[in-house]
Amino acid sequence: MSSNNRGKVIRGDARAVVYKVIQYFEEEKKSKKYLPKSHSNLRAALATGLSHSTISKIRKEGKLAERSQTEIKTPSKGNRGRNNTRAPIDIVILCKIREVIASLYDIHQLPTTAKIRERVYQEINVKLSQTTLRRTLKHKLGFRFVQCSQNRKALLESDNIKAWRVKYLRQIKNNDALKGNKWLVIYLGETFIHVPCQKRIKGKKNILKKCFIIHAGSEEGFLKGAEYFYTSDRQEIASSDYLNYVKDVLIPNLPENCIIVIDNSSCHNFELNNAPTSVDSKDSIKKWMVDNYIPFEEEWTKVEMILHIQKNLPKKTYALDELLSKNGHEVIRLPPYNYDLNPIERIWVIVKDKLNKLSTDLDINNVEEFVMKAINSVTVQEWKEQLNIVKTTEKKYWLREVLREDEFEQFFMTLGTNGDVDFLSENSSSDESMQEIEYLDESFDESCF
Template sequence: MSKVNRSGTREVIFKVFQRCMAEFQAGQILWDLDDVYGRTASMTGISESTVRRIVDEGFKNNGKFETPGKHRRGRPKKEMDNFDICALRQKIQFFYTVQKEVPTLRKLQVIAKTDLDFDCSLEVLRKILKAIGFTYKKCQNNRKALIEQTHIAAKREEYLAIIKKNRDLPEELKKDIIYLDESYIHSSYKVTKCWQSLNIEGVTKDISKGKRYIIVHAGSEKGSVPNCLLIFTGNNKLEDYHSEMNAHNFTKWIEEKLIPNLHEPSIVVMDNAPYHSVITNKAPTSSSRVDEIKLWLLENNIDFDPTLRKPNLLSLVRKNKPLPSYHIDNLLGEYGHTVIITVI
């Protein structure tokens, strides 16, 4: 392989030739033109043929020279067809199901080269995997089933037991099952998604959805409870509607709408929204002040040493904590109704 003369070297050789040519044309030396090339070769230490090639390049490019870049032999360009992509998917699946190991890029690169005759870099392989839908993310674990808490399962058992007991009663003794809930609706509905492209933006979503109406109602398999519907306008648009359908409004609806229109003892089913389950005998917690804890102990006739500190007082609370008593349950219970909470 011949040595490459860089641009700076070829420029010097061309200038030496120009100097020798100027002497020849001035008659300072009695040589012919071939001797000018020979003298330049002798002075620069390169072959006469190289001098001739450089001189031709100099005259052609007005004395400007550029160094040719290196010619590196790269991988032959080849694209994966549908058959190769399908085979690559199967190889990845084989790693997981049979070999029980992670198919890294380097392992897949070897497989692609040996089995698919596809020689590519790691970066090219990574782009191919992303293009066919693979994502490099956190591994899954063995906890695939949703583990339900015991108190939720117990609530469901309680609900099902009451419903089954009521169904097994004679027809004349069965209680109506009343379901109640709250929801909301805006006065004007706006779509949130539409077909768009780079050139077509679609419709513009209006920030304002109009007035929000909060709805409270109850019903059974016989239909809605008469005169029980409550609709009022919400004023707070920045928060969830539960901030306006609070314990005070819900209790007022129970007293003024639901109870007067339930003429026979019924089973009332509702979810576990906070204002549905307001506790009347709430015990102190770690966030309670010491004087509040002592007052609760006195009201519940629990003896304690006044010199005890907060941790010991809370220990007494936990030992003597009664079953929770709910305001709505008690309110409906006074009229012979049974309340069931569905835990969600």
């Protein structure tokens, strides 16, 4: 390998490593203490500030480059972390994290990242890094760290999400109370898989297509005829495509008087009668305000009108809800981040597991066939099992947030939360400082739900 690097620009990160090496040798010179040559990897790690494993890896890459008379290359994004043993964050892990947080609050302990990681590892044998857990708590579960008194932090959800969840639970509870006259609850959901456009060719990078699957199901299993499969270059399902699915596929296969449970995905949220914005003309804004019975003064500027509209927005109406309502069905929307209340999310895990067992060589030509085989192999019993898990979760939420509301309110008051939101700055010292509070026992009465 050529050692002539004259004229080559050394980038900032490489210059920083070189400077660390210089500092290391200067320190060796001052102390007159040298590690033996047999410890070359350790010396390199100390000199560069890199880990011992990274040094070993670079050494192997360097020897390979010398033999092939090439340069050491930067690893591609696809190869980074190839040996990472951490599992991807799927629905099972998300539900387990939420379950662990709830169980800690049930015994009046503050959930910390250390406790959550330990419990998740003990119960489902999944290792989560602290950074991954914090990112998951914020972006996928909607939690935040709030500063409390005595240098403690509480992991909390927003009041909007909690209120939304109680409203949802009350709607489901009221329907269950009808017993023999209750409406059938249909859970609507979608998922996707990536498949190559053609069979794998050695040495060539495959172009992946996104295959979307939409389906619905209940305690009676998947709804017959309600499946919809298509491939697209889009990253998400378009609202127009979803509306067409509901109109042409779902509704014709629905029995009378159903409750349709959907999540908060963007494809479900196509709004009717959108409020105007500053890009609209002043005349169109005036017309919209008249049509929606919002009073205004003629001398107002456009900015004043927009601000007034924002303070007096009418209730949102969604095209999906209107379409199903006209056909005699009711739509109930799941609270954000509550994957644990949607059994079809768990069913998708089962479908993908069956799909992996059916074929390890999927491509664009055979994927639909294997997907349908996997879906058709899901039994009514498997649906009931997942629905029972969801029903148990609903009862726990109802107990915690409705029946034991005063108890938990008192518990949170003792924490002295001041409302300062801090998503990512929780550290190990705050984990250690969080004190446990004595548990006030209360029996669980399922008849209350």
